[in-house]
Amino acid sequence: MPAATQAQALPASGQANTVRKHLVYFRDKTGTPFTVSQPQAFLSARAVQRRTRQNIAVQPRDLPVTPAYVTQLKAVPGATVWYTSRWFNAAVVSCDSATLRNLQALPFVRSATTLNRTAAAGSAPVRPRSFEEALDPALERTQANPVYGTAYKQALTIGAVAMHNAGFRGEGMQIAVFDDGFPGVNQSAPFASLRNEGRVADTYNFVERTSDVYRIASHGTNTLSTMAANQTGVFIGTAPKATYRLYLTEQTSAENPIEEVNWLLAAERADSAGVDIISSSLGYYDFEIAYANYSYADLNGRTAISSRAATVAARVGMLVVNSAGNSGRNPGPSLLAPSDADSVIAVGAVDSLRNYAAFSSKGPSADGRIKPNLAAQGVRAAVVNIAGQAVRSDGTSFSCPVLAGMAACFWQANPRLTAQEVISVLQRSASQATSPDNLLGYGIPNAVAAYALANPGAPLSAGRPQAVVGQLFVYPNPMKNEELSLEVSEALRGKALHVRFYDARGALVAEQKLPATTAAVLRLQPGPLAKGMYTCDVTAGDTTRRTARFVKQ
Incomplete structure (x- = not known):
């Protein structure tokens, strides 16, 4: 869901003693006991390996915040520290405005941003633009496949079926999914293999600080299903054997900048765990308070909290795949953050006949880059609901994970590639590679063509893959x-x-x-x-x- 803010404190409003969340930025990391030469102290071995494979050095931005600063924040009466951010060198603190002034007076505090406000009583808050239209229970049985069920066409169009036939179903790959909740994933049949094989590696609810993500809302269930569902004859997603980390970042009751900070925190947790791919069917533009909204000029990849977070996530070697948004019917460019980030795959939507979907957000980014990057089926996309039923829905929310799952299988088959090389090859394989535009970007990618580009002279084959130079x-x-x-x-x-x-x-x-x-x-x-x-x-x-x-x- 869209939301946005600039990195500055919002004007004061309401009662002075109202407790809100704030992002408190530190001036430095002086006195930290952590060093870039010993990353194993704050990164998992898998995270270090991901960097090593891609020749990415651990940098000071990766270091945890100075523990002494956090201790001093906690010592201020009325302040509750919720989280800390390595990449932004900051802490999320809950307090009232008087306490915030005391925090800002601390010598190591640089600035603060207020993250959650509600509209004044009697005003009409800006409501989030839905990423999807209502679920349609009327399935097109004629489009179903005996193996893939109704998910067949969307997987076939981008070459995911061919990747599966060649033995690449996402085994060994880790995908973090950011969304608003995943009810049914812990119970329904299409996710049984995910549970039984222990491929839910982590769950975390950043809104409530718990591990319970199987509630709140069902958008996450729908998006996850396009990749992870695995019930023969009913629904097989594009990465049915990958391992998943499920992160609840969206607060459905209101649109506020805290959701972008939750996105940042989830990305840092994914990084620390060694995740390969982030699939985010989220976007930020409008807030409860209109003056916190983004303008098109802000969609330059360097302004929105989530865009800045997505950029760092890409820099540390994760492949970030994000929905472009569903505002295509608006005049002019209509991207949502963080799809404007320069090193991520922003995904637009097409129908089953490969035609541009009118709702799919348009580019370019504010600084003139091609956006979206790629596209997949998002019109009447097949998804699984919380009851475990295959249904259909519309939105770039679904074209995004459909494509992310395929990318996981492609990267599994080509582990020598960096995340940025994966983006480049997928774009070169796409239907508009030689003439990209700001409706579909480079177009609809094809995993088979991408494999051929990455492995000249050794095309993808069904069954046991061929060995090629540079491949293991x-x-x-x-x-x-x-x-x-x-x-x-x-x-x-x-x-x-x-x-x-x-x-x-x-x-x-x-x-x-x-x-x-x-x-x-x-x-x-x-x-x-x-x-x-x-x-x-x-x-x-x-x-x-x-x-x-x-x-x-």
């Missing part, structure tokens, strides 16, 4: 017993290999040294492994290194 494959994936084979590319043949196996936390669980050979397939012996996700890391000498992810069932 292990199979079967998922691994069911203790049998695992390594299909060796030319770059690794004739060299002694050192194979290491890491679990999802980044801990070394097994290793094996293999003598030099010209064989194309080698038998690996990781030994008995517990169920879960693993990384196979292969090095040859000092310069050649390849990794592949696999799942042990």
Whole structure:
């Protein structure tokens, strides 16, 4: 849902003793016990590995805030510290205006932004523009597929079905979903494999500071289903074997800047956990208080809290996929933050015939960049509701995760690529690659074409993938017993290999040294492994290194 604000304190209104939330910015990180040389103290091993694979250095912005500053904030009477932000070097504090003045007087505090206000009594607050039209229970049975159910066409259009047939269903990939609630995901049949296989790695409700995300509202259930639902003949999403982290960031009762800060906090939590992809069907533009609204000039990727957060998320190696918005019927550019960020995939919507959806928000960004970047089906998109039923709905809220799930499978198949390279290849594969516009950007991507671009001379094939130069494959994936084979590319043949196996936390669980050979397939012996996700890391000498992810069932 749209919301927005600028990074400044809002004018005072209402009672002086009204308690509100504020983002309190610190001047520095002086005295922090953390260092960039020891990131394992504040980042998971998986997060460090993601940076290492993409040659991304840990920077001071990644360091947690100075603990002594937080202690002093908590010591101010009337102040409650809810959260801290590494990237913004700030804290979310709940207090009244008098207490806020005391906080701002502290020598280490730079400034403060008020995050939640309500419209004055009797005024008509700006209501959020819905990302989707009402669910339609009338399914087009003729469009259903015996395997994918009604989700078939939207997956087929972007090449996700072909990725699945080639053995890439998102195994080993982690996707964080930001939304307003996920009721039914913990109970209904289409999500049974997600639960039974332990692929919900984390849940957190940033609105209430609890782990309960299975309530509040159902938009998150709908968006998640387009990727994660996995019930043969009913609904199969675009990444049915990925692992998910479910974050409730939206406060449905009102539109306020606190929701953008929740987006920021969720992105930092996803980063710390080592998430690969963020799928966010959220947007910010209008607030309860009109003077806090964004203008088009603000949609330059550098102003909105959520856009600034999305930019950092991209800089640390996560692939950020965000809905462009549903304001396309408005005259002129109609993007919502954070889709204006420069390093994210802003997703527009098309219908099943690949035509532009009139509601899909238009670009460019305020600084003239092509937006949206890509598009997928968002008109009568197939989704799962809280009762576990396949229904249809409209909105870029659904084209976004449909595409994000495909991107997870594509990145699984091409783990050597950086997040920004994934964006580039997907854009080059798309239907308007040579003539992008501000309705659909580079157009509708195709995973098969993208794979061919990333692997010249080795097209995607059904069944066990082919080994190619620069690529590492292990199979079967998922691994069911203790049998695992390594299909060796030319770059690794004739060299002694050192194979290491890491679990999802980044801990070394097994290793094996293999003598030099010209064989194309080698038998690996990781030994008995517990169920879960693993990384196979292969090095040859000092310069050649390849990794592949696999799942042990």
